[in-house]
Amino acid sequence: MPFPILERRGTRGRSGLRRQQHGAVAIEFAVLFLAFFTVLYAIIAYSVPLLLTLTFNQLSADAARAVVKVDPAIGQARYAQAVSNVIKSEVESSWLPENWRGDGCDNPPVNTGLTWVKLETPYGFLATESLGTVERVQLHVCLQREYNKDNAIIPILTVFGLDIPSLPQDESGNTTLRGRSTIRL
Numbered sequence: 001m002p003f004p005i006l007e008r009r010g011t012r013g014r015s016g017l018r019r020q021q022h023g024a025v026a027i028e029f030a031v032l033f034l035a036f037f038t039v040l041y042a043i044i045a046y047s048v049p050l051l052l053t054l055t056f057n058q059l060s061a062d063a064a065r066a067v068v069k070v071d072p073a074i075g076q077a078r079y080a081q082a083v084s085n086v087i088k089s090e091v092e093s094s095w096l097p098e099n100w101r102g103d104g105c106d107n108p109p110v111n112t113g114l115t116w117v118k119l120e121t122p123y124g125f126l127a128t129e130s131l132g133t134v135e136r137v138q139l140h141v142c143l144q145r146e147y148n149k150d151n152a153i154i155p156i157l158t159v160f161g162l163d164i165p166s167l168p169q170d171e172s173g174n175t176t177l178r179g180r181s182t183i184r185l
Helices: 011-067 076-092
Strands: 124-131 134-146 157-159 162-164 176-184
Touching: 011 076, 011 134, 011 157, 011 162, 011 176, 076 124, 076 134
Parallel strands: none
Antiparallel strands: 124 134, 134 176, 157 162
């Protein structure tokens, strides 16, 4: 029994349509790729400043805790030197590359009523306060880094007039990532 012959109607039209759709698929891919790339870039670009802020907070707290081991009875000058060395070694032994650490803060909080003395390391300040007959020392450890278009770790991308990442700025238009800890010793 011979097989029936099927008529192929419109095959030219379908193949012609298929050829025209190849260009449409490329355009759809380009648009979707741009959208997916933007979302992926935003996730990565926002995670780096967040990671730095959390690391600065943790690192300043770790440095402040490490200073507790230093005996304040060794004298004020030697104590300040020992505290500076401990803070410096804690910061330098962290996972942060040197160019990611930034600088220390310019000044500790002003509303404490204490006179802060800057240590040799850029990350620490000491203040002495009198509590009755006892003199106590307060330590302020702070790490900060300017994060803007000039020194962003992952470049800030501008898409349709929107910066990615768009981070909060102070009144001068700068974004500062900061981590602080204050401890009474």
